[in-house]
Amino acid sequence: MDKITLSKMEFDGHTGCLDFEKKDGQKFIVSLDLFVDRIKGCYTDELSDTVDYANIYEAVKEVVTGDKGNLIESLAQKISDRVLSEDKRISRMKVTVTKPNAPITGVFDAMEVTIERRRKEYVILSLGSNLGDRENNILTAEDALEKIPGITEFKRASIYETEPVGLEDQPYFLNTCVGFYTDIEPFDLLDKIHVIENDLLRTREIHWGPRTIDIDIIFYGDQVIMKPELTIPHPRWNLRSFVTVPLRELKDVGQDHPDDKEVSLYRKRE
Known part of the structure; x- marks a missing residue:
């Protein structure tokens, strides 16, 4: 099983439980591990024989920037659903959504959620x-x-x-x-x-x-x-x-x- 990683993509989004989060927005960081059964492009060197990274990036961007939900857990699920629908060659994936400026009092680097999903x-x-x-x-x-x-x-x-x-x-x-x-x-x-x-x-x-x-x-x-x-x-x-x-x-x-x-x-x- 081969793995493609899209690491630490940054987008402005409005996911959050509080009114000001939905109104003003904040930064979200998304990383993906995409698992494919033997990427054909390894042998053909043809772009069409691997996952289109740019297309996946734009799909994730559309989900994150358009989301108005409350939880990053839900956002991660939406990203997973969208990415799996974009390319049938992806058999399973891991999504990490990081919220570096979560409105929590205390000292922390970031709040993040990781989920793993496979094709239904x-x-x-x-x-x-x-x-x-x-x-x-x-x-x-x-x-x-x-x-x-x-x-x-x-x-x-x-x-x-x-x-x-x-x-x-x-x-x-x-x-x-x-x-x-x-x-x-x-x-x-x-x-x-x-x-x-x-x-x-x-x-x-x-x-x-x-x-x-x-x-x-x-x-x-x-x-x-x-x-x-x-x-x-x-x-x-x-x-x-x-x-x-x-x-x-x-x-x-x-x-x-x-x-x-x-x-x-x-x-x-x-």
Whole structure:
């Protein structure tokens, strides 16, 4: 992974909580580390084969000089969002925003915030429940997922009632899929999913057994992960109608009913 650094760019801006900060403005210093998977320009020596530093500089300048927000934390996020949108070759980045004249009584060199962000990926999860109030379990889990910081453009497929797979002597499930964009790392996302499952009293006593909620990562962008604790794409997703039927509302997956299990629409959602 190659790194491009734009260091200590200075701009006049109006980000701040106090009225005089918004009115009079002050100096802000911004530094960027941009990470690119093997810069092609290293081999071709062509300007078009690397990140356009001047374009990035102007993009950051536009964000800083135009911002009227309160926090440099928020300003750093806006800079990250803008820079990642400027060049698709940048896979992740680090932003440091320095406020040398922060209105704080005391002796200090500067106040600054550093954040690290990666390019957002489109993620699809499968949710299922066959214990307790099944629909409420699904809705509660979806709401908790949507509220996770770093998840955006959250979409919900319709809910389907499905015949159990594996252990057949158990209640029918309600199943659905959700899709969203995020820059949360896959294993960190898995940890957050487990917290939601635990909050809904999920137990793992019987393989393929009944459960209050089950949340699986089906796709995480184009990533392929083969670890004992996480496999992406999820194994056998394409063999399970309780996944493919709701999934087709979010992603073109071809065959929509690959097995002989019963799947019926429970609640239509646009």
